[in-house]
Amino acid sequence: MSDQLRSHSVTQGVQRSPNRAMLRAVGFGDDDFEKPIVGIANGYSSITPCNIGLGELALKAEAAIKEAGAMPQTFGTITISDGISMGTEGMKYSLVSRDVIADSIETVCNCQSLDGVLAIGGCDKNMPGAMIAFARLNIPAIFVYGGTIKPGHYGGKDLTIVSAFEAVGQFSAGKIDEKELLEVERRSCPGAGSCAGMYTANTMSSAFEAMGMSLIYSSTMAAEDDEKKESAALSAKVLVEAIHKQILPSQILTRKAFENAVAVIMAIGGSTNAVLHLLAIAHSMQVPLTLDDFEVIRGKVPVLCDLKPSGFYVTTELHRAGGVPQVMKMLLVHGLLHGDALTITGQTIAEVLKDIPDAPPEDQKVIRPWEKPVYAQGHLAILKGNLATEGAVAKITGVKKPIITGPARVFESEEDCMAAILAGQIQAGDVLVIRYEGPKGGPGMREMLSPTSAIIGAGLGDSVGLITDGRFSGGTYGLVVGHVAPEAFVGGTIALVQEGDSITIDAPRRAIELHVSDEALAERRQSWTPPAPRYTRGVLAKYAKLVSSSSLGAVTD
Numbered sequence: 001m002s003d004q005l006r007s008h009s010v011t012q013g014v015q016r017s018p019n020r021a022m023l024r025a026v027g028f029g030d031d032d033f034e035k036p037i038v039g040i041a042n043g044y045s046s047i048t049p050c051n052i053g054l055g056e057l058a059l060k061a062e063a064a065i066k067e068a069g070a071m072p073q074t075f076g077t078i079t080i081s082d083g084i085s086m087g088t089e090g091m092k093y094s095l096v097s098r099d100v101i102a103d104s105i106e107t108v109c110n111c112q113s114l115d116g117v118l119a120i121g122g123c124d125k126n127m128p129g130a131m132i133a134f135a136r137l138n139i140p141a142i143f144v145y146g147g148t149i150k151p152g153h154y155g156g157k158d159l160t161i162v163s164a165f166e167a168v169g170q171f172s173a174g175k176i177d178e179k180e181l182l183e184v185e186r187r188s189c190p191g192a193g194s195c196a197g198m199y200t201a202n203t204m205s206s207a208f209e210a211m212g213m214s215l216i217y218s219s220t221m222a223a224e225d226d227e228k229k230e231s232a233a234l235s236a237k238v239l240v241e242a243i244h245k246q247i248l249p250s251q252i253l254t255r256k257a258f259e260n261a262v263a264v265i266m267a268i269g270g271s272t273n274a275v276l277h278l279l280a281i282a283h284s285m286q287v288p289l290t291l292d293d294f295e296v297i298r299g300k301v302p303v304l305c306d307l308k309p310s311g312f313y314v315t316t317e318l319h320r321a322g323g324v325p326q327v328m329k330m331l332l333v334h335g336l337l338h339g340d341a342l343t344i345t346g347q348t349i350a351e352v353l354k355d356i357p358d359a360p361p362e363d364q365k366v367i368r369p370w371e372k373p374v375y376a377q378g379h380l381a382i383l384k385g386n387l388a389t390e391g392a393v394a395k396i397t398g399v400k401k402p403i404i405t406g407p408a409r410v411f412e413s414e415e416d417c418m419a420a421i422l423a424g425q426i427q428a429g430d431v432l433v434i435r436y437e438g439p440k441g442g443p444g445m446r447e448m449l450s451p452t453s454a455i456i457g458a459g460l461g462d463s464v465g466l467i468t469d470g471r472f473s474g475g476t477y478g479l480v481v482g483h484v485a486p487e488a489f490v491g492g493t494i495a496l497v498q499e500g501d502s503i504t505i506d507a508p509r510r511a512i513e514l515h516v517s518d519e520a521l522a523e524r525r526q527s528w529t530p531p532a533p534r535y536t537r538g539v540l541a542k543y544a545k546l547v548s549s550s551s552l553g554a555v556t557d
Contacts, residue, residue, distance in 0.1 A: 020033060026073070027071075028071065032071050035069060035070050035071045036069075036070040036071070036115040036116060036240065036243045036244075037070070037071050037073060037112070037113070037114050037115050038065050038070045038071065038072050038073070038114065038115060038116045038117065038118065038236075038239065038240065038243070039072075039073055039074075039075060039105075039108060039109050039112065039114040039116070039117040039118070040058050040061055040062060040065070040072055040073070040074040040075070040117075040118050040119075040120065041075060041076075041077050041104075041105045041108070041117055041118070041119040041120065041130065041133075042054060042055065042058040042074055042075065042076055042077070042120055043076075043077055043078075043079045043101075043119070043120055043121040043122060043123075043126045043146070044058060044076070044120075045078075045079045047079060047080065047081050047084070048079060048080075048081035048083070048084065048122070048123050049149060049189055049191065049192050049193060049194075050079070050081065050122030050123035050124075050126075050146060050149075050192075050193065050194040050195070050201060051079045051121070051122040051123055051126070051146060052192050053122075053146055053147065053192040053193070053223045053224065053228075054120045054121070054122055054146045056229065057120050057144060057146065057228065057229060057232040058074055058120055058232075060229050060230075060232045060233045060236075061118055061120065061144065061232050061233060061235065061236040062074060062236075063233070064232075064233040064234070064235075064236035064237050065118075065236045065237075065239075065240060067237070068236065068237045068240035068241075069240065070115075070116075070240045070243065072236075073112065073114070075108050077101050077104045077105055077119075077126075077129075077130075078097060078100055078101060078104065079097070079101075079121070079122065079123050079125070079126055080093055080094060080097045080123070080125070081123060082094050082123060082124050082125075082200075082447060082473065083161050083195065086165070086447060086449050086450055086473065087414070087418065087449070087450035091444070091446040091447060092442050092443060092444035092446055092540060093444060093539070093540070094124070094125060094444065094446070094447065095125065095276075095439070095444050095445045095471070095554060096443075096444050096539060096540065096543045097125045097129070098125040098128050098129045098132070098277070098280070099129070099132075099543070099555075099556045100129070100539070101121075101125060101126060101129025101130065101133070102128075102129045102130070102132035102133040102136070102284075103133075104133075105117065105119060105129070105130060105133035105134075105137075106133045106136050106137055109133070109137050109139065110137065114139065115139065115140070115243050116139055116140040116141060116239050116240070116242065116243040117133075117134070117137065117139060117140075117141045118141070118142050118143075118144060118235060118236055118239050119133070119134070119141070119142075119143050119144065120143075120144045120146060120232070121143070121144075121145065121146060122145070122146030122147075122193070122194050122201065122223070123194060123201060124194075124199075124200040124201050124204065124273065126146075126201075127143065127145070127201065127204035127205060127207075127208060127277070128204060128277035128280060128281060130143055131143065131208065131213065131253075131277075131281045131284075132280060132281055132284045134213070134249045134253075135249055135250075135253060135281060135284035135285035136284050137249070138248050138249050138250050139248065139249075140239060140242040140243045140246065140247055140248060140249075140344075141213070141239070141249055141344075142213065142214065142215075142235050142236075142238060142239045142242070142344050143205075143208050143213050143214045144214070144218070144231070144232050144235045145194075145201075145205040145208070145214060145218055145219055145221075146192075146193065146194065146223055146228075147192075147193050147194070147221050147222050147223030147224070147225070147228045148193045148194050148195075148196055148201075148202055148220065148221070148222055148223060148314075148315040148316060148319075149189060149190070149191060149192065149193030149194060149195065149196050149222075149223060150190060150191060150193065150196065150222055150224065150316055151190075151196045151314045151316070152187035152188045152189065152190045153187060154183055154184055154187045158196075158308075158314055159184060159187050159188045160188060160195060160196040160197050160199075160308060160309075160314065161188050161189055161195050161196070162195075162197065162199075162308070162309055162449070162453060162473075163184055163188050164184055164185050164188040164189075165449055165450060165453035165454075165457075166453045166454075166456050166457040167180070167181050167184040167185070167457065168181070168450075168453065168454060168457060169421070169422075169453055169454035169455065169456060169457015169458045170457040170458075171457070172421075172422045172424075172454065172457065172458065173424075173457060173458040173459060175457070175459070191223070191224055192223045192224055193222060193223030193224065194223070196308070196314040196315055196316070197307060197308030197309050197314055197315065198268055198269050198270055198271070198305070198307040198308060198309070198311075198315060198318075199271055199308075199309065199473065200271040200273040200274070200473065202219070202220065202270075202315045203265060203268070203270035203271040203273070203274050204271075204273075204274060204277060205218070205219035205220075206219045206220070206264055206265070206268055206270065206324045207261040207264060207265055207270070207274060207278065208261075209264075209324045209325075209328075210257075210260045210261045210263075210264035210265075210324060210328060211252065211253065211257040211258070211260060211261045211341075212252050212257060212341060212342060212343030212344055212345075212349060212352075213249070213252060213253070213343075213344055214235070214344075215231055215234060215235050215238065215344075215345070216325050216352055216353075217231070217319070217323050217324070217325060218231045218235070219323070219324050220315050220316070220318050220319035220323045220324060221319060222316050222319070238344060238345055239344070241345075241346070242344050242345075242346070245346055247342070247344060247346055249285065250285065251342050252341075252342050252343065252344060253281070253282075253285045253287065254287065254341065254342075255287050255288065255289075256338035256340070256341040257338075257341050258278060258281075258282055258287060258289050258293075259293070259297060259338060260328075260337050260338055260341055260349065261274075261278060262274075262278065262293065262294055262297045263297055263300075263301050263331055263336050263337055264324060264327060264328060264331065264337075265380065266297060266298055266301040266302075266303065266378030266379065266380060267301055267302065267303060267304045267305065267327050267330075267331060267378075268303075268304070268305045268307060268318070268324070268327060269303050269305055269306075269307050269310065269311060269374070269379055269397075270380070271473075272380060272393045272394070272395060272471070272472050272476070272482055272483070273447075273471060273472075273473075274380070275291070275294055275380060275382075275393050275483070276393075276471065276483065276550060276553055276554055277553070278553075279291075279551075279552060279553030279555075280553035280554065280555050281553075282553070283552070283553050283555050284555075284557075291382045291390075291391040291393075291551055292382065294380060294382055295381065295382040295510065297378065298377060298378035298379075298380060298381060298382075299377055299378070300336060300377075300378075301331070301336055301377070301378045302370075302373035302374075302375060302376050302377060302378070303373055303374040303375040303377075303378060303379050303397060304327055304330060304367055304368050304370070304373050304374065305318060305327065305366060305367055305368070305374065306365065306366060306368065306374050307366070309476065309477045310379075310395065310397065310398035310477040311374065311398070312365075313365070313366045317364075317366050318366050318367070320364070320366075321360060321361060321364040321366040321367045322356070322357075322360055322361060322364075322367060325352075325353060325356045326356060326357070326360050326367055327367060328349070328353055328356075329353045329356040329357065329358060330358070330359070330360070330367075330370055332349070332350065332353055333358045334370060337349065339353075374397070375397040375398075377397075378397075379395050379396060379397035379398070380393065380394075380395060380396075381393070381394050381395075381396045381507060381510050382510060383481055383505070383507075383510045383511060383512045384510065384511065384512070385511045385512040385513040385514075386493055386513055386514055386521075387467065387484065387493050387494060387497075387503070387512045387513060387514045388481075388484045388485060388492075388493075388494075388512050389485075389486065389492075389493070390485035390486055390549060390551040391483070391485060391551050392467070392481045392482065392483050392484045392485065392512055393481070393482055393483040394479075394480065394481040394482070394505075394507065395476075395477055395478075395480070396507035396508075396510075398477060399462070399477075399478065399479045399507065400462040401462055401463065401479065402479065402506075402507035402508055403504070403505070403506045403507065403508065404429070404431060404463075404464075404465040404479055404504070404505050405431075405502060405503070405504040405505075405515075406429040406430050406431045406465065406502070406503065407429070407430060407431065407499075407500050407501070407502060407503075408431055408433050408497050408498070408499060408500060408501040408502070408503050408514075409426065409430045409431065409432050409433065409499065410433045410435070410497055410498065410499050411432065411433065411434050411435070412435065412436055413434070413436065413437065414434055414437060414446055414448055414450065414451060414470065417432055417434050417451050418450055418451050418454060421451055421454045421455060421458065422454060424458075426455070426458075426460060426464060428460060428463035428464065429463060429464070430464050430465070431464070431465040431466070431467065431503040431505065432451070432455075432464065432465065432466040432467070433466075433467055433468070433494065433497050433503070434448060434451070434466070434467075434468040434469075434470060435468065435469055435487075435488035435494050435495060435497070436469070436487075436488045436489055436495075436531065437468055437469055437470030438469035438470060438484075438485075438487025438488060438489055438490075438492075438550065439487065439543075439544075439547040439548070439549070439550055439554040440487060440489045440490060440544045440547055441469065441487050441488055441489025441490075441531075441534075442470065442534070443533075443534065443535065443540050443541075443543050443544035443547065444540060444543065445469075445470050445471050445483075445550065445554060446470045446471065447470065447471045447472055447473040447476075448466070448468055448470055448471070448472050448473070448476065448480075448482070449472065449473035449476055451466070452466060452472060452473075452476045452477075452478060452480055453476075455478065456477075456478060461477075461478045462478070462479075464478075464479070465479045465480070465481070465503070465505045466478070466479070466480040466481070467480070467481040467482075467484055467494070467503070467505065467512065468480075468481070468482050468484060469482075469483070469484040469485070469487035469488055469489075469492065469494055469550070470482060471483060471550075479505060479507070481505055481512055483550040483551070484512075484550075485549045485550050485551040486549060487549070487550065489530065489531065490530075490549075491525070491528065491530065493514060493521065495528060496514075496516075496521055496524040496525060496528060497514060498524075501514060501515065501516055502514075502515040502516075503515065543556065
């Protein structure tokens with residue numbers, strides 16, 4: 001029984017009987033009141049393929065918790081589908097849902113005085129939402145990833161959800177007909193699981209495995225495979241042991257754990273969103289972590305995995321090649337991973353990885369040998385300059401032209417930019433500026449997969465730049481810069497850009513510059529006025545009032 005609830009019952013005996021009576025109604029017997037009470041935060045939903053298989057995993061975890069001598073209590077937590085809401089007004093709720101998930105798990109666990117919590121999630125914000133809650137609660141906790149989707153197939157190629165978005169751009173550019181567009185759509189998502197490439201969901205699950213908050217190999221398993229169910233049950237048993245040993249998130253989520261996560265994200269070619277989410281989790285755990293830390297680690301860690309979106313393979317192929325443990329072992333051998341960091345099993349990272357080979361198998365191409373990486377340095381760069389004095393985030397590898405100087409094409413929303421792309425109004429050499437899409441200005445910092453995919457589909461991916469105070473999907477690639485801070489809504493320089501201004505994105509120098517004099521910018525600032533909030537009621541209005549800069553993780557507490 002929960003120590004908090006047990007104490008409450010002993011010190012206030014009048015409350016003891018009602019407490020127990022209500023627990024009897026949900027299945028407790030006489031012997032169960034001395035057992036640990038374990039929450040299962042179940043993100044099951046039929047809203048998205050990412051989460052549709054989670055109910056079965058929750059049942060496996062529930063049975064395993066009982067078998068391990070504890071009492072499970074399952075509760076639901078929300079999810080939204082980033083992919084389904086992409087390109088719509090609804091996407092503004094995506095990042096907001098991260099905090100709703102964190103708040104809901106914190107609320108239930110503290111209200112019910114739970115001894116530990118196992119969270120099961122699939123879509124992008126499930127993972128950081130749960131981890132933020134774990135950090136706030138600081139009770140034994142483990143994350144169970146719902147698993148990745150298997151790729152679709154058409155025309156001899158593997159398909160992912162990004163294939164469908166890019167097909168829209170190809171159709172608009174006249175490169176494919178409506179029949180082929182429909183065939184790609186029909187085959188892109190063949191079943192349950194999160195998006196197939198190294199997009200945000202698979203990136204964050206990999207990060208949590210690297211941090212020791214999920215079990216070894218669990219981050220790259222396919223949602224529909226039996227090993228995923230077995231991993232959920234084993235995770236539950238490990239959690240019960242952690243409760244008895246009192247292994248807490250504060251012991252695991254240390255500075256070393258965050259550095260391990262960043263190193264793995266760089267090595268696997270992960271999503272730009274990982275920067276935002278790791279900053280937020282570190283804030284909740286009160287661990288110092290800044291944008292500059294990502295840049296320091298980027299310079300040391302090579303990209304070892306050839307994975308979509310900018311690479312060739314999908315996550316299930318990474319799993320067959322050795323998964324995240326193989327990548328971690330390579331980093332450990334070369335001094336780029338903290339082997340003494342603790343995991344939820346009670347073992348250190350080095351102990352968990354002791355039986356993993358030092359080098360990847362030779363009969364695969366997903367994980368490159370150390371001496372032949374995909375790129376010599378990490379792909380997630382922090383750019384700074386007068387357009388982003390606090391910083392911005394970009395993927396800088398795999399871009400044929402890493403430097404672009406061109407005229408600004410300014411759009412006040414994602415929809416305006418998308419319309420211009422589909423109408424053929426964007427030319428090679430343009431630098432697109434999408435503003436007022438930041439945490440406060442959007443509000444909610446929408447992902448820009450629709451315009452970036454349309455640019456790729458139109459054949460402009462290597463000749464057009466794009467900057468925004470919004471975010472990018474993990475499926476985005478190309479010379480694109482997001483998380484520009486300060487954002488337009490609070491008067492960041494991006495709010496002062498005018499149509500035709502010259503802008504330089506220089507990836508090698510990690511620079512982003514607006515070629516307008518300080519004097520001219522000062523004059524523009526004098527005439528600039530903050531726009532009225534787009535929402536004055538409801539969750540988006542509350543979020544806009546509370547949320548911090550993206551350079552701090554867009555946190556709300």
